[in-house]
Amino acid sequence: xxxxxxxxxxxxxxxxxxYDEFRLTQLPIIxxxxxxxxxxxxxxxxxxxxxxxxxxxxxxxxxxxxxxxLIALMKDQVDALVANGIYAAFLNSSxxxxxxxxxxxDAQNGNIKLLYxxxxxxxxxxxxxxxxxxxxxxxxxxxxxxxxxxxxGHDFRPEYLKLAVLKKQFPELPVIALTASADKVTQQDIVAxxxxxxxxxFISSFNRPNIHYFIRQKKDVFGYILEYIKKxxxxxxxxxxxxRASTEGLAGKLHEAxxxxxxxxxxxxxxxRSKVQEAFQRDEYKVIVATIAxxxxxxxxxxxxxxxxxxxxxxxxxxxxxxxxxxxGLRSDAILFYSFGDIMKLRRFAEVEGNPQQSAIxxxxxxLMQQYCEHEGCxxxxxxxxxxxxxxxYCGSCDYCTSSLEEKDAxxxxxxxxxxxxxxGERYGAGYIIDVLRGSASEKIDPAHKxxxxxxxxxxxxxxxxxxxxxxxLYHHFIDKxxxxxxxxxxxxxxxxxxxxxxxxxxVMKKEKEPDLQExxxxxxxxxxxxxxxxxxxxxxxxxxxxxxxxxxxxLIELATYLPESFDELKHISGFGDYKIxxxxxxxxxxxxxxxEANNLPSRMHFKKPKKGSTxxxxxxxxxxxxxxxxxxxxxxxFNDGMSVAEIAAQRSLSLSTxxxxxxxxxxxxxxxxxxxxxxxxxxxIMATIKMSGQTMALKPIKDLLSDDYTYGxxxxxxxxxxxxxx
Ligand code: ADP
Ligand code: ZN
Numbered sequence: 001x002x003x004x005x006x007x008x009x010x011x012x013x014x015x016x017x018x019y020d021e022f023r024l025t026q027l028p029i030i031x032x033x034x035x036x037x038x039x040x041x042x043x044x045x046x047x048x049x050x051x052x053x054x055x056x057x058x059x060x061x062x063x064x065x066x067x068x069x070l071i072a073l074m075k076d077q078v079d080a081l082v083a084n085g086i087y088a089a090f091l092n093s094s095x096x097x098x099x100x101x102x103x104x105x106d107a108q109n110g111n112i113k114l115l116y117x118x119x120x121x122x123x124x125x126x127x128x129x130x131x132x133x134x135x136x137x138x139x140x141x142x143x144x145x146x147x148x149x150x151x152x153g154h155d156f157r158p159e160y161l162k163l164a165v166l167k168k169q170f171p172e173l174p175v176i177a178l179t180a181s182a183d184k185v186t187q188q189d190i191v192a193x194x195x196x197x198x199x200x201x202f203i204s205s206f207n208r209p210n211i212h213y214f215i216r217q218k219k220d221v222f223g224y225i226l227e228y229i230k231k232x233x234x235x236x237x238x239x240x241x242x243x244r245a246s247t248e249g250l251a252g253k254l255h256e257a258x259x260x261x262x263x264x265x266x267x268x269x270x271x272x273r274s275k276v277q278e279a280f281q282r283d284e285y286k287v288i289v290a291t292i293a294x295x296x297x298x299x300x301x302x303x304x305x306x307x308x309x310x311x312x313x314x315x316x317x318x319x320x321x322x323x324x325x326x327x328x329g330l331r332s333d334a335i336l337f338y339s340f341g342d343i344m345k346l347r348r349f350a351e352v353e354g355n356p357q358q359s360a361i362x363x364x365x366x367x368l369m370q371q372y373c374e375h376e377g378c379x380x381x382x383x384x385x386x387x388x389x390x391x392x393x394y395c396g397s398c399d400y401c402t403s404s405l406e407e408k409d410a411x412x413x414x415x416x417x418x419x420x421x422x423x424x425g426e427r428y429g430a431g432y433i434i435d436v437l438r439g440s441a442s443e444k445i446d447p448a449h450k451x452x453x454x455x456x457x458x459x460x461x462x463x464x465x466x467x468x469x470x471x472x473x474l475y476h477h478f479i480d481k482x483x484x485x486x487x488x489x490x491x492x493x494x495x496x497x498x499x500x501x502x503x504x505x506x507x508v509m510k511k512e513k514e515p516d517l518q519e520x521x522x523x524x525x526x527x528x529x530x531x532x533x534x535x536x537x538x539x540x541x542x543x544x545x546x547x548x549x550x551x552x553x554x555x556l557i558e559l560a561t562y563l564p565e566s567f568d569e570l571k572h573i574s575g576f577g578d579y580k581i582x583x584x585x586x587x588x589x590x591x592x593x594x595x596x597e598a599n600n601l602p603s604r605m606h607f608k609k610p611k612k613g614s615t616x617x618x619x620x621x622x623x624x625x626x627x628x629x630x631x632x633x634x635x636x637x638x639f640n641d642g643m644s645v646a647e648i649a650a651q652r653s654l655s656l657s658t659x660x661x662x663x664x665x666x667x668x669x670x671x672x673x674x675x676x677x678x679x680x681x682x683x684x685x686i687m688a689t690i691k692m693s694g695q696t697m698a699l700k701p702i703k704d705l706l707s708d709d710y711t712y713g714x715x716x717x718x719x720x721x722x723x724x725x726x727x
Contacts, residue, residue, distance in 0.1 A: 003034075003035070004031070004034050004059065006027065009022075009027065009030060009031070009055070010022075012055060012058060012059060013051070013055060014571075014577060015577055015578050016054075016055065016058050016084060016086065016577050016578075016579075017051065017054075017055070017084060017575075017577050018084075018551075018555075018573075018574065018575040018576040018577035018580055018581075019051075019574060019575065019577075020572075020574055022051075023047060023048045023051075023329075024043060024047055024048070024204040024205070025041070025043070025202040025203075025204050026048055026051055026052055028202060029041045029052045029176070029202050030051075030052055030055050030056055032200045032202070033052070033053065033056045033140065033174055033176050034056050034059060034060070036174050037174060037198070037199070037200050038167075038174055038175050038176075038196040038197050038198065038199040038200070039052075039174065039175075039176045039177070039199060039200050039201075039202070040146070040176075040177045040178075040179075040187065040190060040191060040196065040199050040200070040201045040202070041176060041177070041178045041179075041202050042178075042179055042180070042181070042187065042201070042202065042203045042204065043178070043180060043202075043204040044180050044204065044205075044206045044207075044208060044323065045180045045320065045323045045324075045327075046208070046301075046323055046324075046326065046327035047180075047204060047208075049144070049178045049180075050077060050144075052142075052176060052178065053066065053140065053142035053176050053178070054081065054086075054114065056140055056176075057113050057114045057139075057140060057142075058086065058113060060139035060140055061139055062136070062137045062138050062139035062140075063107060063110075063112055063113060063114070063115055063136050063137065063138050063139065064113065064114050064115070064138065064139060064140040064141075064142060065115050065117060065133060065136075065138050065140070065141050065142070066114060066115065066116045066117065066141075066142040066144060067116075067117055067118075067119055067141070067142070067143050067144060067160075067163060068116050068117075068118065068144040068145065069118065069119055069144070069145050069148050069155075069157055069159075069160070070145070071092045071093070071094055071118055072277075073299055074090045074092060074116045074118065075090065075094075076299045076546070076549075077116065077299070078090050078114075078116060079545050079546075079549055080549050081114060083543075083545060083549045083550065083580070084577055084579050084580060085577075085579030085580075085583070086113060086114065086579075087106075087111055087112050087113045087114070088112065088113060088114040088115070088116070089103045089106060089107070089112050089114075089115055089116070090103070090115070090116035090117070090118075091103055091104070091115065091116070091117045091118065091121050092116075092117070092118035092120070092121060093118065093120060093121070103115070104132075107136050108135065108136065110137075115136070119148075119157060119159035119160050119162065119163070120159050122159065122162045122163075126162050126165065130165070130166075130169045130170075133169075133170075134169075134170075138170070138173060139173070140173065140174055140175075140176065141166060141170065141173060141174070141175045141176070142175075142176050142177075142178065143160075143163060143175065143176070143177045143178065143194065144178050145178070145179060146177035146178055146179045146190045146194070147179040147180075147181035147186050147190065148160045149161060149163060149164075149189070149190055149193045149194065150185075150186045150189035150190055150193065151189075161193070163193075163194060164193055164194065164195065166194065166195075167194065167195040167196065167197065168195070171197075175194060175196060177190050177191075177194055177196065177199075187201070205384075205389060206319075206384065206387050206389060207380065207384055207389070207391065208322075208323060208326065209395075209397070210326045210329050210330060210331055210332055211322060211323075211325055211326050211332050211333070211334050212331065212332070212333050212334065212397040212398060212402075213322070213334050213336075213379040213380060213383070213397070213398040213399065214333060214334065214335045214336070214379075214398065214399040215335075215336045215337075215338050215373055215379065215399055216335065216336070216337055216338070216399075217337070217338060217339070218337040218338055218339035218341075218342070221309060221337050222250070222253060224337075225239065225250075225254075225307060225309075226254070226257055226259075228305070228307075228335070229254070229259055229286075229287060230259075232304060232305065233286075234529075234530075235286070235302075235304035235305060236280070236283060236285075236286050236287070236300070236302060236303055236304055237286070237287055237288075237303060237304055237305035237306060237307065237325070238287070238288050238289075238290060238294065238295070238303060238305075238306050238307070238321075238324060238325075239287060239288070239289045239290070239306075239307045239308075239309055240290060240291070240292060240294075240306065240307070240308050240309060240310070240312075240321055241289060241290070241291065241309040241310055242291070242309075242310040242342075242345075243291070244265040244266075244267050244291060246309070246310075247263040247264065247265050247289045247290055247291055248263045248265075248289075250263070250289045250309065251263035251287075251288075251289040254287060254289070259286060259287055260284070260285050260286045260287065261285060261286065261287040261288070261289060262276045262279065262280070262285045262287075262288055262289070263276075263288070263289045263290065264276050264277070264288050264289070264290040264291070264293070264294040265290060265291040265293055265294070266291065266293040276288065277294075277298070280298075280300065281298075281300055281546040282540065282546050282547060283537070283547055289309075292312075292317060292321065295320075295321060295324055298324055299327075300324075300327070300546070300548065301327040301328040301548050301552050301553070302327075302328055302330070302548055302552065302553040303324050303325045303326065303327070303332065304325065304326070304330075304331075304332050304333070305325060305332060305333045305334070305335065306321055306322050306324055306325045306332075306333075306334050306335075307334075307335045307336075307337075308321070308322075308334075308335070308336040308337060309337055310337070310342050311336065311337075311338055311339070311342035311343060311346060311369060311370075311373060312336075312369060313346050313349065313350065313362070313365070313366055313369065314362075314365035314366065314368070314369055315365070315368055315369050315372055315383070315386050316365075318336070318369065318372075319383060319386075319387075322334035328548075328552045328553055328554045329554065330553065330554050330557070336373065338373040338374075343366065343369075343370050346366050346369075347363065347366060350362035350363045350365075350366050368386070372386070375400075376400070377393060377400055378391075378392075378393050378394055378395050378398055378400050378401050378405075379395075379398035379399065379400055379401075380395035380397070380398050380401075381393055381394075381395065393508065394407060394508040405508050405509065406508070406509060407506050407507070407508050407509075407692070408506065408507060408508075408509050409504060409505070409506055409688065409692060410469070410472075410505045410506065410507040410509075411498060411501075411504045411505045413458075413460075413461060413469060414469065414473060414478070414498050414505045415498060415499055415501075416437060416454065416457050416458050417433065417437065417458070417466065417469055417470065417473065418473075418478070418479070418491055418495050418496075418498060418499045419453075419454050419499060420433050420436050420437050420452075420454040420458070421433055421479065421489050421490070421491060422491060422499070423449075423452050423453070423454050424436060424446075424449055424452070426488060426489065426490045426491065427488055428486075428488055428489065429486060429487045429488055429489065430466075430467060430470045430487075430489060432444075432445075433470075433489060434458070434463055434466040434467065434470070436449050436452070436454060436455055437454065437455075437456070437457065437458025437466060438456065438458050438459055438463065438466070439455055439456025439457075439458075439459060469507075470489070472507055473495070473505075476494075476505075477492065477494055478491075478492070478494050478495040478498060478505070479491055479492065479495050480492050506692070524557055524560040524561040525560045525561075525563075525595070525599075525601070526560075527595070528559075528560040528563075528591075528592065528595045529556055529557060529560040531591050531595060532556045532559055532560060532588060532591055532592075533547075533556060535587055535588065535591050536550045536551065536556065539584060539587065550580075550584060551575045551576065551580060551584065552575050554574060554575065555573055555574055555575030555576060558573045558574055558575075558608075559573055559588060559592060561604065562603070562604045562605050562607065562608050563592055563596050563601060563602070563603045563604050563605070564589065564592065564603060564605055565589070565592070565593065565596075565603045565605075566589070567581055567585055567589075569603065569605045570585050570588070570589065572605065572608055599654075600631055600652070600653075600654060600658075601631075601658060602631050602632055602662070604661060606665060606668070607661075607664075607716075631662070632662040632665055632666075634652075635648055635652070635659055635662035635663065636662065636663065636666050636671070636672070638651070638652075639663060639672075645659050645660060645663070645677070645713070656711070656713060657711075657712055657713050659713075660677075660711070660712070660713025660714070660716060660717060661713070661716065663677055663713075663717060664713070664716045664717045664719075664720045665720075667717050667720045667721050667724070668720045668723070668724060670724065674717060674718070674721040677714075677717055678714050678717055678718055678721075682710065682714060682718075683718055683721070685706070685710075686702070686706065686710065686714065686715055686718035686719075686722075687718060687721075687722055689702055689705045689706055690702055690718070690719060690722050692705065693705060696719060696722065696723055699712055699715050699716060699719065702715050702719070703715055
């Protein structure tokens with residue numbers, strides 16, 4: 001089989017879908033499919049399974065047949081593909097005979113790259129169906145929601161069993177089966193029933209790092225929800241409630257409070273339900289208050305929050321519902337209100353009449369849900385371990401981690417401790433070492449040790465804190481405890497590395513101050529984002545598609561952050577493939593231009609790193625000068641004349657952050673000495689924090705780790721400096 005270089009695959013991802021990077025295991029999955037191997041891809045909902053067959057479909061010569069059970073989702077997927085200029089169509093029972101015949105003709109004429117088929121379209125006599133498929137000359141089969149073939153799965157569909165002969169009919173063609181089902185038995189069952197041939201199996205982590213988990217006691221729920229929604233007034237979200245009546249009640253109260261909210265439950269007729277669902281897809285409703293009937297088939301990528309007004313009956317359901325947030329990969333919140341009363345209520349529902357076995361399972365699941373709500377530890381860790389994945393005790397983005405714990409660099413303190421162990425000859429236990437560190441005047445301390453440099457250097461921590469540190473070092477195997485006559489501490493190889501400064505020690509510690517939930521990030525121009533959204537809505541209305549089909553929210557945020565000025569620059573914005581650029585590019589560029597001129601803002605594209613797969617690179621001026629335009633130059637000139645950032649901002653009627661952005665460009669090139677804009681102490685602290693955040697792409701994670709006296713401008717400049725000195 002032909003091979004595709006990773007470069008080519010990145011190029012295709014950018015060209016067809018406008019994305020810069022593959023997520024999770026997308027790349028190896030795609031390579032496996034293109035190498036002609038049967039493949040089983042297991043990824044959590046929202047992680048991006050579709051690309052795993054859509055991209056190969058674009059590279060393979062013939063048609064790709066996609067079997068998918070969710071009719072509502074099918075249309076969405078096809079619309080999204082068509083919006084990217086890709087020939088796709090579907091066959092399902094929602095279409096008229098004529099429509100179906102048209103699709104069949106198009107497919108037979110080779111005008112379709114991806115054909116979605118609902119399993120119910122496979123007739124009982126599947127032979128004729130398979131000969132129809134043969135006539136289409138397919139290159140690949142994709143079986144979406146593949147767990148539907150397994151009676152072990154949570155959503156068994158007998159029609160899927162018809163797919164069992166697929167491999168017999170098309171032994172040469174690769175099949176990719178996709179599912180979000182984490183369950184091992186189901187996975188094996190999929191492989192067996194589809195008769196996949198030596199399949200390559202890819203399992204991604206079920207962790208959804210962009211979703212932040214919060215649990216709150218159920219008190220003043222409505223007040224809290226209202227405040228939260230008001231604080232996030234541009235965001236969409238789902239509120240789950242247990243009963244139909246309470247969805248209606250809550251939605252009514254929200255509506256009265258001026259929020260565009262609607263309710264949704266299984267008691268409504270189906271026309272009404274799809275009306276609500278569509279209005280939500282189109283951002284006309286910001287908030288849907290729903291029973292768990294809502295969600296199947298929802299493919300809205302910009303759901304920013306999922307609130308559980310009541311406790312869920314099991315962790316699987318809860319996790320699936322929270323998973324509807326943040327499919328676009330942006331920060332999203334999952335907030336659950338917990339009360340023991342809810343558990344009592346659910347316990348009654350858990351009883352399945354005449355089925356003691358089922359009742360016992362439901363009760364057990366509810367118990368685990370209660371345990372999760374009452375868990376004294378990282379929420380994410382609990383969830384991951386529930387689904388059978390190891391996860392560290394600190395995620396940094398759940399209510400437990402953000403309010404009680406934080407990860408700190410403990411290297412210096414560890415070095416003090418290790419040094420004290422070494423200098424006293426590795427002959428003592430923890431108590432003695434700590435006394436030396438804290439400069440104890442006790443007679444028990446060997447006078448020679450009172451002369452040591454390490455004597456008394458540990459006064460910064462309390463005795464208990466040092467004891468805790470010793471435990472941590474033992475626990476993480478940086479020191480060993482040996483018991484000859486007495487217990488003594490000794491360094492091992494890992495410990496020496498820390499002492500010599502060759503490695504660092506990060507420890508999770510109790511935090512000193514309480515942080516807030518989510519605050520808005522001022523990195524992008526809010527007004528511009530609004531303008532772009534309203535343009536997108538116009539485009540969507542004109543084309544009768546949901547707004548996010550035009551481009552996703554995160555693409556708009558990037559536009560409002562980097563202010564691209566040309567088609568070439570647009571290529572660097574996530575979500576803008578070549579087709580979308582040609583179709584929508586000029587509209588967006590116009591809005592940006594108008595806004596940038598009115599506010600005297602330069603393009604900030606130079607802050608965006610060129611990424612793999614893009615065909616263009618951001619132009620840099622010769623001699624490594626910033627791509628500085630006149631407005632940046634005048635800021636720089638005023639700064640060199642001795643004006644402060646605030647003075648320049650005032651004189652030029654620009655915001656502080658704009659001025660700082662201008663100056664940052666000159667830090668990058670070395671024309672501006674960083675110490676003139678950020679104090680030495682602050683710079684050191686920010687640099688350390690950047691390192692700790694482990695990334696240099698985004699400012700917000702760095703800002704979150706610093707106290708409030710660090711501005712975005714300072715961080716931005718320090719970041720530029722950091723990138724410069726670290727190559
Ligand atoms: P799943 O089928 O796994 O639930 P989807 O395939 O619907 O998820 O993808 C979820 C969202 O993520 C979609 O909006 C999709 O366009 C987007 N997406 C997928 N892959 C990428 C990627 N590599 N980079 C950016 N966005 C992506
Ligand atoms: Zn956590």
